[in-house]
Each structure stands twice: as structure tokens, then as C-alpha cells.
Amino acid sequence: MNLKELYQEIILDHGKNPRNLRKTENFNKDAKGHNPLCGDKVHIYLKLNENKKVEDISFEGQGCAISMASASIMTDLVKGKEEFEVKEIVNDFLDMIKEKDELSNNILHKDDKTKLMCLSGVKQYPMRVKCATLSWHTLTSAINNSQEEINKDNN
Amino acid sequence: MNVSDIKKEFPIFSNKVQNNDLVYLDSANSSQKPLVVVDRIYDFYTKEFSNVGRSVHYLAVAATNLYENTRSSVQRYINAKEKEEIVFTKGATEAINLVASSFGHKYLKEGDEVLITELEHHSNYVPWHYLRKSKGIKIEFAEINQDGEVTIDEIKKKITPKTKIIALTHLSNVTGAVLPIKEITQLAHSKDIPILVDGCQSAPHMKLDMQDLDCDFYAISCHKMYGPTGLGILYAKKKWLEDLPPYQGGGGMIGWVKKDDIGYGDLPNKYEAGTMATAQVIAFDESIKFIKKIGIDNIAKHEEELIQYGEEILKKNNSVKLIGNPKKRGAVLSFTIDGVHPHDVATILDEDGVAIRAGHHCCQVLHDKLDLTASARASVGVYNTKEDFDKLNLSINKCKKIFNLK
Numbered sequence: 001m002n003l004k005e006l007y008q009e010i011i012l013d014h015g016k017n018p019r020n021l022r023k024t025e026n027f028n029k030d031a032k033g034h035n036p037l038c039g040d041k042v043h044i045y046l047k048l049n050e051n052k053k054v055e056d057i058s059f060e061g062q063g064c065a066i067s068m069a070s071a072s073i074m075t076d077l078v079k080g081k082e083e084f085e086v087k088e089i090v091n092d093f094l095d096m097i098k099e100k101d102e103l104s105n106n107i108l109h110k111d112d113k114t115k116l117m118c119l120s121g122v123k124q125y126p127m128r129v130k131c132a133t134l135s136w137h138t139l140t141s142a143i144n145n146s147q148e149e150i151n152k153d154n155n
Numbered sequence: 156m157n158v159s160d161i162k163k164e165f166p167i168f169s170n171k172v173q174n175n176d177l178v179y180l181d182s183a184n185s186s187q188k189p190l191v192v193v194d195r196i197y198d199f200y201t202k203e204f205s206n207v208g209r210s211v212h213y214l215a216v217a218a219t220n221l222y223e224n225t226r227s228s229v230q231r232y233i234n235a236k237e238k239e240e241i242v243f244t245k246g247a248t249e250a251i252n253l254v255a256s257s258f259g260h261k262y263l264k265e266g267d268e269v270l271i272t273e274l275e276h277h278s279n280y281v282p283w284h285y286l287r288k289s290k291g292i293k294i295e296f297a298e299i300n301q302d303g304e305v306t307i308d309e310i311k312k313k314i315t316p317k318t319k320i321i322a323l324t325h326l327s328n329v330t331g332a333v334l335p336i337k338e339i340t341q342l343a344h345s346k347d348i349p350i351l352v353d354g355c356q357s358a359p360h361m362k363l364d365m366q367d368l369d370c371d372f373y374a375i376s377c378h379k380m381y382g383p384t385g386l387g388i389l390y391a392k393k394k395w396l397e398d399l400p401p402y403q404g405g406g407g408m409i410g411w412v413k414k415d416d417i418g419y420g421d422l423p424n425k426y427e428a429g430t431m432a433t434a435q436v437i438a439f440d441e442s443i444k445f446i447k448k449i450g451i452d453n454i455a456k457h458e459e460e461l462i463q464y465g466e467e468i469l470k471k472n473n474s475v476k477l478i479g480n481p482k483k484r485g486a487v488l489s490f491t492i493d494g495v496h497p498h499d500v501a502t503i504l505d506e507d508g509v510a511i512r513a514g515h516h517c518c519q520v521l522h523d524k525l526d527l528t529a530s531a532r533a534s535v536g537v538y539n540t541k542e543d544f545d546k547l548n549l550s551i552n553k554c555k556k557i558f559n560l561k
């Protein structure tokens with residue numbers, strides 16, 4: 001494992017120019033996430049339409065390249081997906097970061113899966129796993145619309 | 156003072172860390188341990204172990220003598236007036252919690268003010284917050300100036316007739332500012348206000364003299380002083396230790412116990428409930444001997460040169476922004492790099508064996524004030540050299556390259 005695998009071009013690009021870094025107008029679900037150890041913050045805004053499809057998703061926050069890239073890629077990939085599909089993608093991603101070698105969902109295209117796999121480099125850096133997963137936990141919280149702020153040490 | 160000889164006394168530097176020589180720039184977080192300290196813990200457990208202060212058998216008496224011997228060493232080292240003014244705690248955090256709890260219990264009521272500063276580590280803020288919640292006290296913050304210092308004038312400005320205690324750091328673990336504690340203490344005492352000093356960052360790096368400083372309470376972290384973890388020291392003037400109620404109740408701290416009432420033990424037992432970190436206390440005597448052998452003045456001079464050198468090097472690096480510009484800077488250099496988050500910096504440096512701290516360093520109030528979520532920090536100890544800063548700078552340049560910065 002070397003740094004090049006962690007800081008791949010796509011991570012640096014999304015980290016530097018995060019997509020969907022804004023606040024969705026008329027959002028109907030949102031949640032805040034916070035990593036108390038490093039102070040990273042993320043606020044996810046979600047707009048689901050009447051068919052429970054993600055019409056728009058955005059985020060605001062501050063953090064390292066890994067956390068910004070992760071939120072950026074995540075918001076890109078779940079846009080247009082249905083709520084149950086989003087849940088499946090989130091779980092699949094978190095399982096992959098925790099233990100699995102590959103993503104197993106049938107929702108994302110191969111290119112999108114490749115993009116997501118770029119984040120798997122953090123597995124070799126246990127202290128940085130939280131950076132990659134914070135926005136995903138926060139998305140789950142937004143979908144469930146629980147008011148509880150995400151700040152757990154969960155991987 | 157020969158740093159390469161001193162470094163040899165620390166076993167950690169003879170091992171590779173991820174195939175690199177270790178460049179340890181995280182001593183403000185915790186210092187490395189010389190072999191004498193590690194050996195002392197081993198010897199105590201293997202040859203001399205017993206609990207202290209209770210049984211009358213040979214080992215118990217010998218262990219008690221060793222334990223009390225460290226108390227005397229600490230007393231002499233920080234020039235406290237009396238041995239009973241040294242209380243062992245599980246850390247500086249517990250030392251401050253002890254004062255906040257016991258002093259707060261007896262002397263603070265709704266509307267009273269505790270004056271702290273924006274530089275404080277969470278361990279000198281959160282314990283006072285408990286009293287804000289439970290008793291309705293107010294916490295006032297003395298503010299930093301543009302150089303990251305808290306001046307005596309600022310303290311003067313924030314003292315009101317309601318100020319009941321001043322609690323502040325001796326040396327900021329972020330900006331490196333050294334506060335004029337002796338003068339602040341004189342000011343506080345002129346208004347009959349006691350003062351607690353968080354000495355975590357000062358104790359490993361400068362000569363301490365409690366009678367000269369004249370402060371009421373002083374908290375020390377032993378693991379930052381080449382000593383074991385799980386151990387701190389509360390220095391408190393005897394009049395306070397006699398006056399305040401105990402912090403925790405349990406074995407060892409009592410005078411007598413009846414069904415209808417309890418009397419507390421003599422000092423310092425009154426504040427040392429339960430079985431203490433015996434091996435750590437006994438080994439800490441070796442840490443003091445280690446520091447004394449080199450001489451704290453020599454250590455301070457060496458570290459001052461290092462920090463000056465580090466400051467020069469980092470100032471020349473155009474992407475690096477130093478945090479704070481105090482007239483008198485302690486053993487820490489905090490910085491940010493434009494375009495690279497401190498956590499990414501720390502991970503990239505780590506690949507080269509350069510260990511620094513990244514985050515808010517338990518100082519969120521200060522980082523909010525500086526409009527930062529996090530910063531990177533290089534801090535030094537007796538074993539560091541100028542080459543360590545050269546390596547730090549090389550690794551920072553590697554960060555810049557990875558992130559395509561000029």
C-alpha cells in the first residue's frame with residue numbers, strides 16, 4: 001500500500017472541487033454529521049420526490065481530501081436513484097470499507113463502481129476510515145430523518 | 156548536551172517505524188520513554204511489587220517508601236513548600252477535575268464567574284462547564300491577541316467582582332504562547348482570587364518553582380515528562396488541600412468510618428482514594444532523575460534553538476502558515492498548508508516516518524476563533540534535532556507535490 005493508492009487523481013479532483021457542495025433548495029430531508037476527533041463536519045440535504053426518488057442531493061461541510069471526495073462522489077452516484085436503492089448502495093459501500101473486497105450491488109454501473117472503489121485505499125489507514133464513511137452514515141441518518149447528529153466512531 | 160547520546164537512551168528510536176527512522180514530533184501529545192523508566196516499571200512488578208500504604212509486610216513497607224520517595228522528588232523538583240502539597244492523580248485532566256469539583260462544591264454558586272482563556276485545552280474547560288450546568292456559574296474567556304497570546308492586560312480586563320477563580324494554561328499547546336503566570340498570579344491575589352495553572356505543556360520544558368510562581372493549583376501530566384501514562388500531579392497549596400472537600404471517596408482516603416459519619420484522612424491521602432498508579436509513581440522518579448541529569452535549563456535551551464530553527468524553515472516554505480507568533484514560543488509549532496487538510500498532511504508525513512499531530516488538539520474554542528477546523532502541529536522533546544525539521548520540511552514538500560501545489 002502506498003500513498004498513491006490513497007490519494008488517487010480522482011480523490012484529489014473531487015477533494016479539491018467537490019460536486020454538489022451547496023444547499024438543495026426545498027430539501028425535505030437532511031442530517032448533520034460530525035467527527036469529534038478531528039472536527040470534520042458535513043450536512044447532507046436530500047430532496048425526495050413523491051415516488052421516493054432522489055431528485056437532488058447536496059452537502060455542506062469542511063474536511064480533508066478523503067472526506068470531501070467521499071461526500072462528493074456519494075452525492076453524484078445516488079442522484080436519481082430510488083430510496084431503497086440508495087440504502088442498498090450505502091450499505092454495500094460501508095461493507096466494502098469494513099471487510100469486503102468488492103462492491104456487490106447491481107444498481108451502480110461498472111464505471112461508477114470503479115469510481116467508488118477509489119475510496120477503498122483508506123482500508124489501509126484505520127485512522128482515516130471515518131473520513132470516508134462520515135458522509136455515508138449521515139446520508140443514512142437523513143433518509144431515516146432521525147434528528148440525532150452522527151458523530152459515532154463507526155467505520 | 157549530546158543529543159545523539161540522549162536519543163540512545165530511548166529504545167523506540169532504535170526501531171524502524173514502517174521501515175523509516177522515526178522522526179517524532181508529537182511530544183506535546185506524549186513524550187517517548189527512556190529505558191530507565193521502562194526498566195523501573197519492569198523491576199517493580201517483577202521484584203518489588205506490593206500495594207502501598209496498607210499492609211505491614213516487608214514488600215508493602217518498601218513499596219510505600221518508594222511511592223513516597225517520588226512525592227518528595229516531585230516536591231523538590233517543582234520547589235513546593237511541603238511534601239503534602241503533592242497529590243498524585245490519574246492525569247492532569249483528573250487534577251483539574253479535582254479542583255473544579257472540590258473548589259466548585261465549596262465556593263461556587265449561581266452567577267459566580269470562572270475566568271479561563273481561549274487557549275485552554277478541553278481539560279481546562281469541560282470540568283468548569285459541568286459547574287455551569289449544575290450550579291449556573293458563568294465561564295468567561297480571556298481572548299487571544301493577533302499573535303496567539305493572552306496578555307495580563309486582557310486578564311485584568313476580564314476580572315470582575317464575581318470572578319471566583321482563574322484557570323489558565325502556562326503554555327498553549329497550539330500557539331506555543333507562554334503566559335506570564337507569576338504576574339497574573341500577583342494580579343489575581345491582589346484581588347483575592349485563587350489561580351489554577353494547567354502546566355501540561357510547560358512542565359516538560361521549563362524550570363518550575365511553585366513558591367516563586369505562588370499559584371494556588373498547578374496541574375502536571377507525567378507522560379509528557381518522559382514518564383509513564385496514567386499519572387498526573389496536582390500541586391496545591393496546603394491551605395487549599397486542608398480546606399477543600401475530598402474529590403473521590405474510597406479506601407485509603409479515610410480517617411475513620413462509622414455508620415453515621417466518616418472522617419477523612421490526613422494529607423495527601425485525603426485526595427488519593429483507592430489503589431493508585433503505584434508502578435507509574437515509582438517509575439516517575441526515574442523520569443525526574445533523567446531530566447535532572449541533563450538539566451532542565453539545558454533541555455530548555457536545546458528546545459528553544461530547535462523551535463527557532465523549525466520556525467525559520469517553515470516560514471521559508473511558501474505554502475505553510477504558522478499559527479501564532481508569540482514573543483516567547485514554547486516547544487510547539489502549529490501550522491496549516493494552503494490547499495491540504497491537516498489530516499492529509501499527517502497521513503502523508505507518516506509515510507516518511509514523520510509523526511505529527513493533526514486535528515483541533517482538544518482546543519475547539521481556539522480553532523473556532525482562528526476560523527480553522529483543524530491544524531497540524533510539530534512539537535519537540537529533548538531527543539529532537541534540527542534534522543528532524545529538515546525531514547519535516549521535505550515531507551511537507553511531498554504533500555505539496557501530491558496535491559499539485561506550487
